[in-house]
Structure formats: structure tokens, C-alpha cells
Amino acid sequence: MRPKPPVYDKFRDVQAELDKSGAAIFHDADGVESLIIRFPYSINYIHSYAEDSPFFLGLAEGRLRGSHCTKKSCGFVYATPRSHCMVCGSPTEWIDLPKKGRLHSWTTCHFGSEAFLKETPYNLALVEFDGVGSVLLVRLKDAVESDLYVGMPVEARFDPNPKYSITDVWFVPSK
Amino acid sequence: MPARAKKSKSTARRPAPAPRAKSGSSGRRVYMITGGVTKFAKAHPAMDFRLMVKRAYDYALKEMPGLTKDRIDGTRISYFSDHFSRQLKAASMVQDYLGMNPKGSVRIEWGGATGGECFQAAYEAVASGRMDVCLAAGYETMSRVATWKGNEFIALASDTNFDFPLGGFYTGYYALMVIRHIYEYLRLTRFAHIKDEREAQRMAIAEGQRIMSLVSVKNHRNALHNPYAQYPKKSTVQSVLNSEMISYPLTRDQICTMSDGAACAILTTESVAREFTDKPVQVIGVGTGTDTMRLADRPFGKVPLMPHEKAKDYEHLPYPGVHSFRAGRAAGIEAYRMAGITNPTKQLDFIELHDAYASSEIQTYEDLGLCKYGEGYAYTEHGDPFLKGIDYGFPVPNAGTMPVNPSGGLIACGHPVGATGLMQAVFAFWQLQGTIPKHFGDPTLQLKNPQRGAIHSHAGTGSVVTVSILKRGF
Numbered sequence: 001m002r003p004k005p006p007v008y009d010k011f012r013d014v015q016a017e018l019d020k021s022g023a024a025i026f027h028d029a030d031g032v033e034s035l036i037i038r039f040p041y042s043i044n045y046i047h048s049y050a051e052d053s054p055f056f057l058g059l060a061e062g063r064l065r066g067s068h069c070t071k072k073s074c075g076f077v078y079a080t081p082r083s084h085c086m087v088c089g090s091p092t093e094w095i096d097l098p099k100k101g102r103l104h105s106w107t108t109c110h111f112g113s114e115a116f117l118k119e120t121p122y123n124l125a126l127v128e129f130d131g132v133g134s135v136l137l138v139r140l141k142d143a144v145e146s147d148l149y150v151g152m153p154v155e156a157r158f159d160p161n162p163k164y165s166i167t168d169v170w171f172v173p174s175k
Numbered sequence: 176m177p178a179r180a181k182k183s184k185s186t187a188r189r190p191a192p193a194p195r196a197k198s199g200s201s202g203r204r205v206y207m208i209t210g211g212v213t214k215f216a217k218a219h220p221a222m223d224f225r226l227m228v229k230r231a232y233d234y235a236l237k238e239m240p241g242l243t244k245d246r247i248d249g250t251r252i253s254y255f256s257d258h259f260s261r262q263l264k265a266a267s268m269v270q271d272y273l274g275m276n277p278k279g280s281v282r283i284e285w286g287g288a289t290g291g292e293c294f295q296a297a298y299e300a301v302a303s304g305r306m307d308v309c310l311a312a313g314y315e316t317m318s319r320v321a322t323w324k325g326n327e328f329i330a331l332a333s334d335t336n337f338d339f340p341l342g343g344f345y346t347g348y349y350a351l352m353v354i355r356h357i358y359e360y361l362r363l364t365r366f367a368h369i370k371d372e373r374e375a376q377r378m379a380i381a382e383g384q385r386i387m388s389l390v391s392v393k394n395h396r397n398a399l400h401n402p403y404a405q406y407p408k409k410s411t412v413q414s415v416l417n418s419e420m421i422s423y424p425l426t427r428d429q430i431c432t433m434s435d436g437a438a439c440a441i442l443t444t445e446s447v448a449r450e451f452t453d454k455p456v457q458v459i460g461v462g463t464g465t466d467t468m469r470l471a472d473r474p475f476g477k478v479p480l481m482p483h484e485k486a487k488d489y490e491h492l493p494y495p496g497v498h499s500f501r502a503g504r505a506a507g508i509e510a511y512r513m514a515g516i517t518n519p520t521k522q523l524d525f526i527e528l529h530d531a532y533a534s535s536e537i538q539t540y541e542d543l544g545l546c547k548y549g550e551g552y553a554y555t556e557h558g559d560p561f562l563k564g565i566d567y568g569f570p571v572p573n574a575g576t577m578p579v580n581p582s583g584g585l586i587a588c589g590h591p592v593g594a595t596g597l598m599q600a601v602f603a604f605w606q607l608q609g610t611i612p613k614h615f616g617d618p619t620l621q622l623k624n625p626q627r628g629a630i631h632s633h634a635g636t637g638s639v640v641t642v643s644i645l646k647r648g649f
Contacts, residue, residue: 011218015321032221041261052336080337080471087474105358105497107350108423113327113343124347126355126471126497135497137351137471139341145423149376150358165340 007033049164051083054094059169060162064099066132067092079129079136097129097136099156100174104128104135106152108145121145127154127171142172202302206448206455206648207440209242210601211235215405215436215589218318224254224265225272227437228312231594232273235439239451247441248306249279253293253313254593255286258328260316269312279306286332287531289313290438290596291632291641295461297442298643307444311600314437315591325433332635334469346430346532348470348636350422353534356498357383357424360549384424386552387533388415391429391586392568393561394530398583400565400619403598405434405589411568429533434589438597440604453649454608459627460514460644464505470497470636479504481544482517488547500535500637503542510629510642511544519544520577523644524625525606527599529633530584536560539631543642545577565619581606581620596632596641603628607647 005023008014014036017024022038049056058065067081071090078092085092104126112120123140125148140154153174162168211234213219213227222230236242250273252266262268266282283293290313297311317325330343338348361379369375392412398404410428418428448455467473475493479501480486495501507519516522526543530536537551546554554560558571560579582588582602585595605611606625612618625647632641 011220011318014220026220028221030221034221036220039261047335049336056336078472080469082472086467086472105351105355107347107354109342109344109347109350110420110422111323111326111344112347113330113339114321114323115327116342116344117323119342122342124341124351126351133474135471137338137341137469146377149373150355150362151372166337167340 005035052081055081056164056166056168059158060164062158064097064156064169065094066097066136068095077132077134079127079132079134097132101127101129101136101154101171103140103148103150103152103154105150106140106148108148123148125154125171139167139170140172141170147173203304204445205298205301205442205458206445207442207458207600207604207645208448208452208455209235209239210438210440210597210604211238212403212438212594212598212601213436214403215434215591215594215598217405217432217434219316219435220318222435224260224314224316224437225268227316227435228269228314228439229272231437231439232310232312235441239441242441242451244274246447247275247278247308247310249300250275250310250312251281251283251293251296251300253283253289253311253597254315255284255289256315256328256592258320258331259325260319269314273312275310283313284593285639286634287529287590287592288596288632288634288639288641289593290598291529291630291643292463292596292639293593294440294596294600294630294632294643295463295641297440298458298461301442301444307447309442310439311442311597312437312439313593313597315593316435317433317591318435322433337469337471344422345635346422346425349532349534350425351470352497352538352636353383353387353424353532354380355496356534356538359492359498361552364549380424383552384416384426385412386555387425387429387537388412389555389567389569390530390533390536390560391415394580394584394586395428396565396567397562397581397620398587400617401583401588401615402617403615404583404587405432406587407583408587425532425534429586431531431585431590434591436589436591436594436598438594438601440597440600448648454610455648456604456607457646457648458643459646460510460512460516460642462506462509462511462513462642464502464507464509464640466495466500466502466638468635468638473497473501478548479508481508481511481519483544484547492548494548499538499548500542500633500640502637502640503539503631503633503642506631506640506642507543510644514627514644514646516627516644519629523577523627523629525578525581525603525622526629526631527582527603528579528584528631529595529599529640530580530586531590531633533586535633535637536579536584539633540579543629543631562620578622581622596630599630599632600643600645603630603645607645
């Protein structure tokens with residue numbers, strides 16, 4: 001036997017009760033009572049970077065790798081690599097990107113997914129490179145909102161303790 | 176400014192423009208005869224997704240005396256994410272709860288455009304002759320996880336190799352898009368005379384924030400007259416600007432919220448429509464467009480043109496880049512062509528537009544050809560998308576020219592993803608029928624004699640967009 005869980009008419013209080021005891025009853029404006037419980041879920045995926053692997057292995061060696069289309073009449077150059085060209089479908093080859101670029105766009109995030117809330121505020125940036133047809137999304141560090149502008153010169157930094165994540169590279173304003 | 180000059184050098188190779196869809200319709204004429212919506216709310220703890228859909232469905236049937244379940248040949252059911260309720264194959268449970276077994280059904284999902292895709296799937300079921308009557312029903316129960324966990328689930332609909340690990344935050348992606356949009360269309364125009372680059376961009380962003388706030392005020396104040404809306408609010412430009420900064424330059428009141436809600440629409444053939452109602456609404460055009468999942472991959476090519484535009488309008492515009500939604504443009508072109516629309520500003524009377532962000536509403540004005548690329552901010556300031564007869568607290572000289580989101584849109588109604596596109600269909604249907612006063616219990620939002628309206632549904636950073644054109648069928 002278990003006594004009836006505590007009854008609340010504010011949904012916020014229900015959530016607080018779940019944190020405490022794992023069960024609560026919500027009493028709504030129509031007088032309907034709903035039993036609400038905790039339903040946890042977590043999983044570790046066996047995530048393969050597959051054809052993107054060389055990019056992430058490159059970051060761990062301090063290399064920033066894009067790709068370019070091997071078809072002569074196309075030759076599209078990608079900052080965010082893909083192993084086949086989205087324009088003509090030909091296979092691409094790995095290339096080394098310049099480590100210096102410019103802000104194509106930027107933002108400062110004051111919130112984020114639950115997993116990233118503790119890192120706020122953080123900057124996101126799309127970086128453009130000379131001679132490259134697409135851009136790269138990265139974190140931008142060592143700069144605050146008021147420093148940033150479209151066109152700002154930036155350069156890559158690499159994590160000395162790589163985690164095989166896109167966060168192994170970030171950009172900072174060029175000195 | 177180096178960025179633009181160097182960009183043109185670095186993008187010598189441009190991918191081909193979006194393919195142009197074949198013109199004209201095929202198949203049978205399709206009509207919407209009824210629909211229903213639950214109130215959208217932060218949380219509906221007393222209803223699970225099955226009961227929410229049932230409530231919307233019962234409302235739709237109550238409107239159509241004589242239409243019974245046995246006349247419905249099958250269903251298309253939409254919801255975005257299995258994560259939100261941790262119930263996979265939940266559409267089966269909706270089908271089951273409505274007592275639709277063993278009729279045919281398909282579950283529809285394509286990010287934020289899920290509801291719009293569901294509407295078009297039902298359209299196709301009827302147009303193809305596979306069904307005479309098809310129920311399109313959708314829902315989302317987003318309250319079952321905390322808000323920032325919900326943001327995480329939504330961000331899992333971005334590339335998990337390259338994008339998600341940077342912050343997992345869609346508002347951040349849209350902020351990146353609008354900073355560039357402001358750069359292209361305010362910095363390089365209104366503030367071209369300012370020499371200091373940082374200063375000029377800062378001024379342009381402040382101007383953009385102010386104009387985005389006009390859109391937010393419009394949608395929140397329209398919703399004061401819509402009883403289904405989650406966040407009706409008598410907001411002001413100042414209150415929008417003062418609301419919490421989420422991802423610079425977007426503030427809380429410029430962004431839609433998480434919601435619980437359901438909506439449904441019943442589509443059918445012309446003869447069945449005439450049997451049940453003297454106020455049917457015809458679906459005269461459908462269009463869909465797509466773009467790269469990653470913002471970073473968007474090319475810098477040429478603008479796909481609408482009939483009322485010229486190539487020289489956009490001679491020097493790298494497109495879409497991250498500033499515009501090529502998928503929205505492609506969807507608009509396809510839907511307009513099928514509906515015979517050569518100038519949307521003249522031939523559409525209103526649009527229910529997917530305004531997940533005030534920024535994306537302004538960007539979409541341009542994608543849908545309501546104004547030229549670059550004119551979205553001025554178009555907003557001139558007041559074209561505003562309603563006549565509503566006090567917004569600032570002048571709107573062109574109000575009523577092209578009402579956008581008369582219902583309040585996603586910003587004020589909420590965005591229970593799988594229901595949203597269908598909610599737009601229901602509100603547009605009621606507009607065209609002239610039954611807004613009856614359904615809203617308030618005549619304020621009823622437009623005068625609208626003949627044609629568009630509904631527009633949009634997924635993550637514009638990776639999928641649908642446009643459907645509805646026309647009064649009586």
C-alpha cells in the first residue's frame with residue numbers, strides 16, 4: 001500500500017515534488033486529477049563518425065580538414081567536409097583548410113540545451129575562408145558580444161586533450 | 176567590408192539553382208470540409224496525446240452533422256519527436272483511440288514542418304484517388320520534459336556530428352541567420368554611411384531588433400482575440416526588447432514556446448464536400464522545398480525567381496547563404512505555380528506563416544515574394560502584414576494589405592510541432608469560411624471576404640518548408 005501522492009494545482013509544484021518523491025497529483029482548473037510520475041531514460045550510443053572520421057582524427061592532430069570535389073568541371077570546396085559532392089555527386093578529397101578565416105555570422109547564446117546550460121554564455125560562429133565555397137560552424141572563445149562583427153578576422157585553436165568532438169577546435173579573434 | 180568582397184571571390188563555383196517544379200496540378204480536386212484544434216497550452220497534464228487528438232477530432236465532426244467515422248477512408252497522423260513522450264509508434268495509438276482500425280494510415284514526421292507535411296499527405300491521398308475522405312491529425316506533448324531538455328531534443332534535429340555538440344540550441348542557429356540577414360539588408364543599406372564597422376553593425380542590429388519586435392507585438396496582440404492561443408499579450412516594442420536575451424539578438428518574446436496541443440483537418444473530394452457543406456475550402460496548390468541540414472553547407476548561388484521578379488533584382492545577392500530560406504522559396508514557387516498565382520501580394524488575402532522566430536517571419540516575407548529580398552524590414556515597418564482595426568501601439572499605415580498570422584502565429588499561439596501546420600490549416604479554413612467569429616467567439620480577427628490564403632510550415636533552419644494554398648470553395 002502507498003498513500004495517495006500530494007496534490008498540487010500548479011504544474012511547477014508537481015515538477016518539484018517529482019524531484020523529491022517521484023510521484024504527484026496535478027489538480028487542474030476543471031477538477032481533473034492526473035497522476036504524474038518520473039520516467040527516466042538514458043543511453044550511451046555507439047556512435048560512428050563513419051565517412052566523417054578523418055575530420056575528427058584531424059582535429060586531434062591539430063589539423064582542420066575540409067574537402068573538395070574531384071570532378072574538374074565542378075571542384076566545389078567544402079569547409080564542413082562531406083565525402084561526396086552535393087552539387088555533382090562525385091567523391092571528394094580531403095584538404096587542409098586555412099587556420100585563419102573571417103566571421104560570416106555569429107551569436108552569443110545565453111541559454112542552450114540542458115547539457116550545455118552550464119557553459120552559457122558561449123559564442124557560436126560561422127567562419128568563412130578564402131577560396132572555400134561553404135562555411136564552418138564553431139565555438140568562438142576569448143571574445144565577448146561587444147567585440148564581434150561580421151568580417152572579423154579569426155583563427156583556429158585546438159584542444160591539447162582532444163575528445164574527438166567538433167569542440168576540439170574553436171576560433172579566437174586574430175591578434 | 177571584406178566579408179562580402181572576398182566572399183564573391185571564394186564562391187566562383189556556384190551550385191545550380193533549386194530545380195523548378197513541373198507546373199500544374201494533377202489528380203482530383205481536394206477540399207477541406209472541417210477541422211478542429213485544442214487550446215495550445217504550456218502543459219495539458221490531464222490529457223495525453225490520444226485524448227488531445229480525440230478532442231480536436233470530435234470538434235471537427237461536431238461541425239459536420241452527418242459525417243461519421245465510417246465515411247473516413249483513412250488517416251495521416253503527425254508528430255515530431257518520439258523523445259517527448261517516450262512512446263514510439265504513438266501514431267498507432269492515436270489511430271487506435273479514434274477507433275480507425277483497420278483503415279490505412281501513415282505517420283508523418285519532418286521536423287517543424289511535420290504538420291504541413293501531414294496536411295499535404297492527406298491532400299495526396301485524396302488527389303490520387305486512394306481515398307475519398309482522409310483525416311489529417313497531429314499533436315505534440317512537449318510539457319513532458321523540462322524546457323531545456325526539450326531544446327536538446329529539438330536540437331537533435333541538427334547534425335549530431337558537427338552542430339549539436341556546440342550547444343544544441345536552435346535559437347542559436349536562427350540568431351546566426353538573422354545576424355547575417357541584418358548585415359546584408361540593414362548594415363549594407365541603412366547604415367552604409369557609417370565608417371566604423373563595429374559601430375555600423377551594432378546600429379544595424381539594434382534596428383533589426385526593433386523591427387523584429389514589431390512582428391512580435393503584432394502576433395501577440397492579434398492573439399488577444401484568439402481563445403486557442405497560448406500567449407496572447409498586450410506587448411509593446413519596449414516590453415519585447417526588455418524580455419530576456421536568449422541568443423543575441425533574439426529575445427524571449429521574439430521566439431515561440433514549447434506547447435501541448437493537437438489539431439486535425441478532414442480533406443475530401445468535391446462531390447463529398449458538396450454533400451456535407453455549403454462552405455467547403457479548396458486546396459488549390461501545394462509546394463515543398465528542402466535545404467541542407469547544416470546551415471554551414473548552404474551555397475551562395477542565384478535566387479530562384481518568382482514570376483513577378485527579375486534576375487537583375489538580385490544580381491549581386493549570394494543566395495541563399497545563411498540569410499534566407501531557399502526551401503521556403505522553392506515551396507512557394509511550386510505552390511504558386513500550381514495555384515496559378517503570379518503575384519502573391521495581389522492574389523493572396525492572408526498567410527498563416529511559421530513564425531517560430533520573429534526573424535524568420537521577416538525572412539519568410541522575402542522568400543514568399545511578398546516583397547523583394549532586402550525589403551523585409553521596410554515591409555514590416557510599413558505595416559503590410561498587420562491587421563486593420565487592431566491597436567498595436569504604433570502606426571501601421573499599410574495595415575490590411577497582406578495580413579500575416581492573423582491568428583497570432585506560433586509566437587503567440589504556441590508550437591506543438593506535429594499540430595502546428597494543421598492548426599494553421601484550421602485557422603485558414605475558418606477565415607475562408609468566414610466562421611472565425613463563431614469559432615473564436617470574437618469577430619475581431621475575421622478578415623473581410625478573403626478568397627485565398629496560404630499556410631506555411633517550416634522545419635529546422637529552413638531544411639524543409641511546405642506551402643499550401645487554400646481557396647474559398649463557394
